[in-house]
Amino acid sequence: MAPARSRRPQGGRRSGVDDARLAAYHVVHAVSTRDAYANLALAAALREREVTGRDAAFATELTHGTLRWRGTYDEILARCVDRPLDRLDTAVLDVLRLGTHQVLGMRVPAHAAVATSVDLARRVAGRGPSALVNAVLRRVARRDREDWLAEVAPSYDSDPAGHLAIVHAHPRWVVEAFRDALAGSWAETAAALAADNEPAPVTLTAWPGRGEVAELVSAGADPGRYSPYAAVLRHGDPHGLTAVQQGRAGVQDEGSQLVALALAAAPVEGRDTRWLDLCAGPGGKAALLAGLAAERGARLLAVERQPHRASLVARALGCRPGVLGPSGVLGSVIADGTRPAWRAATFDRVLVDAPCTGLGALRRRPEARWRRSPGEVGELHELQVALLQAAVDSVRPGGVVAYATCSPHLTETRQVVDAVLTTRDDAERIDARPSLPGVPDLGDGPDVQLWPHRHGTDAMYLALLRRR
CATH class of the missing domain: 1.10.940.10 (NusB-like)
Incomplete structure (x- = not known):
């Protein structure tokens, strides 16, 4: 062609x-x-x-x-x-x-x-x-693809990480990080790497209270697998859809939707009126949470440190930074999530969708695998720990924090939660799996790691914590 x-x-x-x-x-x-x-x-x-x-x-x-x-x-x-x-x-x-x-x-x-x-x-x-x-x-051109791979890749038996790195086009350190997150299984690591090389479908969210999945389906999309607000567009430009143009729907992977839905579904003790998105840019999860909050008479405060991303959050929420928003929105502010500009123990639900390497979305961002380096993981870990500490400080006793990253790297996932919980006795892990009904193969818990090869979503990680 x-x-x-x-x-x-x-x-x-x-x-x-x-x-x-x-x-x-x-x-x-x-x-x-x-x-x-x-x-x-x-x-x-x-x-x-x-x-x-x-x-x-x-x-x-x-x-x-x-x-x-x-x-x-x-x-x-x-x-x-x-x-x-x-x-x-x-x-x-x-x-x-x-x-x-x-x-x-x-x-x-x-x-x-x-x-x-x-x-x-x-x-x-x-x-x-x-x-x-x-x-x-x-x-x-003198050789075909398989001949070249046999030539340049080391033997699987002698060097499985090196072999998979060449055959599936991932840096070796990423291959090893996936293996660690998959309990040492080389076979499943190969499946995860192969899934990264398959183009991801465009997934949409119909924002609660603003749009309907039925409208997206009538425009040619298919219903999502797990999220009741998801639709998958197999062909065409999502930004050409009327619902997207008018702000009733947006592009958002189903794994990202599940993280927000899990926070909203987790049981809290007592009141449930104030929600916080601590790292809200570019605004997709905030828009979903705001719609869910409005259905319950709650309001969401969306926080973003970078001004240009904060403007995207405000647009997604239908408000201006620093101004009281529509139903379900307490406001959108520009602030550093590691230095809360509000009193401690203010919120009932808090989402920390922390900055990360993005290794869970390599099928959508193919260049990211070569752009990231192992040294960045340690730097991000420190920021992620600081954000989660601030989130636990911000939630009231009986409230819930959701910590999420679009990465399966253990240094960005379980080790962040472990680092926070070892320094304080006023928070505990709770099982995240019951907050994701209908999603199969969630492992032994209490945390959840989604995978493209298992769930068809980005490799989102989720941990739920309750403030004692």
């Missing part, structure tokens, strides 16, 4: 590069050189070049596949280039990665993948590098 040739001339002659491949290149290069977010950069690139339909689907697969398999492709390219890859111009290396994905990961004939990559290299790097691209990609 080759996209249409570009009609945009360059330098007085017709360009040999189609707009779909140009869009993919600019996104991959922006990720490589500016740490751009692929989903945002791709949407902008497709709009700018007016790439739609089948060509947009081609550009999307080319972009995401290249970013997802970058580490594995670099191992292959290192055997086809006569110099270290870090000595190549970044533009040339990105063209080689794009070409390799077309040869090994897409149904593009090898001669077409090589020829279009040479044209792309000539356009973005000059005539000299295009000869290198031609020679290297011809070497890549």
Whole structure:
């Protein structure tokens, strides 16, 4: 499926590069050189070049596949280039990665993948590098994907982590973190890694009190598996739906919905009128919680430290930062969650959706696996502990705190909760599983770890604590 040739001339002659491949290149290069977010950069690139339909689907697969398999492709390219890859111009290396994905990961004939990559290299790097691209990609095309994986991956028997890292295109430290979270099972680790390489469907939330799942289903979505507010859009642009445009629904993974629903379902002792979202940006969980709170006559305070994210929270809630919001919303404020700007023991329910590595959403953000590093985990752990401490301080005796991260890394999950509970005797873990009725395979508890390969959701972690 080759996209249409570009009609945009360059330098007085017709360009040999189609707009779909140009869009993919600019996104991959922006990720490589500016740490751009692929989903945002791709949407902008497709709009700018007016790439739609089948060509947009081609550009999307080319972009995401290249970013997802970058580490594995670099191992292959290192055997086809006569110099270290870090000595190549970044533009040339990105063209080689794009070409390799077309040869090994897409149904593009090898001669077409090589020829279009040479044209792309000539356009973005000059005539000299295009000869290198031609020679290297011809070497890549001499073997199929399975032959290359057998060549570059270590033996599973001698090095299972190294083998899975290459075969499933994840950094070794991520492979080992998944294994630890899966009780040492290499077989299930392989299943989790494979699930990360499957594109995630677009999941929507119909905000309680504002939208209905039936409206989303009538627009072409399917009902969700677990959340009564979820709908899955198999095709099309979610932002083209009227319910999304008018703020009655939003894009939100079902795992994220389940975290908010579990907090709302957990039993509390006494009153239930004040709820807190301590790290509310960009606002999806806050909007869901606000709708649930309104149904009970409660109100939610949404807190976000970063002003630009706080504005997204306010938009999701239908209010302005620092202003009393609509039904179910106490307000939206810009504040540091580790330094509460309210009296202790004020709230009945508190959500801490803590900043994390995002290793649980790698199927949605393919570039994140190569962007994160092990050193960041320790830094985030300290912040996560501080936020959870503040959350326990903020909830009243008899109230409940939900600690959640979109990561299965033990340092960001159970070890955070353990670190807090070992320093205080006024809080205790409670079993989170009864607050997620209908969700299968939740393990031995009391905490819950969702997985793409088990539940079809992002790998969200949830722990519930009650203040004594």
